[in-house]
Amino acid sequence: MSDISPENPIPGAHPELASLATRPYAPKSLRAIWLQIYDRLADAIERDLVAPGTKLPGEVHLADLFGVSRITVRRALALHQSEGKLQARKGVGIFVRQKPRYFEIRNDMTFADSLVADGGEISTRTLLLERGAASAEAARLFGLSPGDPVLKLHRLRMLDGAPIYVSRKEFPLARFPRFEADYAESASVVAVYRATGIAHYRRAETRVRGGLASREEADILGLTPKTPVQHVTSINRDPDGAAIELNRGCWPMSSVELVFTSDG
Known part of the structure; x- marks a missing residue:
């Protein structure tokens, strides 16, 4: 596993997002890991820790940041996209959607x-x-x-x-x-x-x-x-x-x- 911390985040990771990502997970029996990642991303978006218009790190970097597989990260991102909080721009990346x-x-x-x-x-x-x-x-x-x-x-x-x-x-x-x-x-x-x-x-x-x-x-x-x-x-x-x-x-x-x- 990469040496990732809020002080030593992956390239392109927002420091506050890195801090949320490195918190210990609750047991999977209480809430699936991908939903816990969804919750942390929601927290970062709702509290403007990741500002509207910000481009998120790529799936590989996010998987490293959260210590999970790309498939797990992709499920969390997909739910946010379906709810309109994140927007994928083809060939560019995934962005936090601007405020209404x-x-x-x-x-x-x-x-x-x-x-x-x-x-x-x-x-x-x-x-x-x-x-x-x-x-x-x-x-x-x-x-x-x-x-x-x-x-x-x-x-x-x-x-x-x-x-x-x-x-x-x-x-x-x-x-x-x-x-x-x-x-x-x-x-x-x-x-x-x-x-x-x-x-x-x-x-x-x-x-x-x-x-x-x-x-x-x-x-x-x-x-x-x-x-x-x-x-x-x-x-x-x-x-x-x-x-x-x-x-x-x-x-x-x-x-x-x-x-x-x-x-x-």
Whole structure:
């Protein structure tokens, strides 16, 4: 066994985490070792001994630190990931998730305006832009026949480089015949609205429901499948009341606090 102690931790280990790790374990008959490791990690996260955004040591180092196998450590990490306390970034490592962000939902605010990022940098990655058959809900909303085409836009929002929100949008093709060209110039849906003569719009409806991340959502957001998430469905309308966008979004449950406000 390596000579590991709070004074002589492994490379990359946080000193307070090392101190928690080197405490004697209770008998396995009282609580499984992997759950005791889970408890110690939870203690470190909840007391901010390991600050939000901190990258944890790798599995090999953590196994050495806690004096157990990688499989044992992996079980403890996986439970924290499923609960949203930790976030795996593919090819990078496992991080302590940031504290929930304040996201104000008001009918005239853009995503960037709604997310108070405390100085964080918001970036966007377009995952899909294509024409395809409308979903049943979009067909009803836009007054289309089954199978009629719409514009589909899937995007990933990131905060300080970490995935925080994925959205799947549908737009009526007849209303936005130049959507692809207008979006290519700006990567902004609001700019597409304006290019089509829609100077103002309003979020007419927002529905929020809890659920579990699908495998696709988990892959995009860097979560363990079946992690608790918030699914948000919203509808944008133009000044005349016509529906111009159906949006379905997904937030990790612990990443955001949704706050509904009036227009003031």
